[in-house]
């Protein structure tokens with residue numbers, strides 16, 4: 001799949017096979033052209049870019065308009081070098097001029113309730129942590145799409161959940177706030193390109209009216225072949241997708257330290273009742 005055919009039909013690039021769909025417009029083309037960038041030029045972002053991106057993030061839907069998320073922008077190269085250590089040396093943290101740390105943030109709502117002497121025990125439930133985590137993800141994805149529409153590259157950084165307490169301390173988060181993931185943002189380095197990674201055929205994820213478990217599995221074998229070809233083109237030697245994904249969830253030891261996440265979140269002030 002080359003750039004010419006991608007421009008022609010971005011759906012085909014997404015599924016690594018003939019696929020046509022309509023309608024199409026510039027927003028959909030931006031979404032379909034997504035790829036994670038892990039190599040960035042050192043160029044700073046143009047003035048106002050951060051604020052534009054955050055406005056896009058704040059435009060996402062948010063549960064009951066509670067807006068239970070925050071974001072900490074880390075731009076200072078010395079601070080990014082520190083964050084690099086907490087991010088298992090993923091070099092995009094250092095290369096990208098901006099790392100946004102998205103926060104599931106119940107602290108603001110807690111303080112607001114306290115200020116008006118209102119009960120707020122509902123915040124202690126897992127449900128509210130989930131609300132905050134979802135809010136943060138929806139905002140982040142809006143930021144991601146906005147950045148890509150400005151020809152910037154992005155890379156999510158779930159790795160920031162490997163050391164939740166240290167990351168929270170590094171960002172000086174208050175209690176009831178935890179980083180859900182980071183997002184590295186910068187100008188992609190064209191010398192180290194990223195390409196569109198194919199996804200499962202829609203038959204795997206799209207069910208009509210009721211869930212069909214057999215249908216969910218049917219496209220997997222073909223997908224593994226397509227993704228393997230992609231990985232070989234990228235010179236990225238990896239086991240087949242099913243094996244690699246299974247290895248990622250094999251046991252607590254496969255979770256990069258995140259098997260203790262519930263404990264860490266409780267340390268950070270989320271009772272998770």
Ligand SMILES: Cc1cc2nc3c(=O)[nH]c(=O)nc-3n(C[C@H](O)[C@H](O)[C@H](O)COP(=O)(O)O)c2cc1C
Pocket residue numbers: 034035036037038090155156157158159160181195196197
């Ligand atoms: C919540 C989340 C966390 C992620 N964490 C990381 C990460 O720590 N490091 C990384 O290099 N990529 C990370 N990724 C990127 C995924 O690996 C990537 O989206 C996936 O392989 C699909 O590739 P694509 O984005 O290029 O289509 C993360 C993605 C998401 C959604």
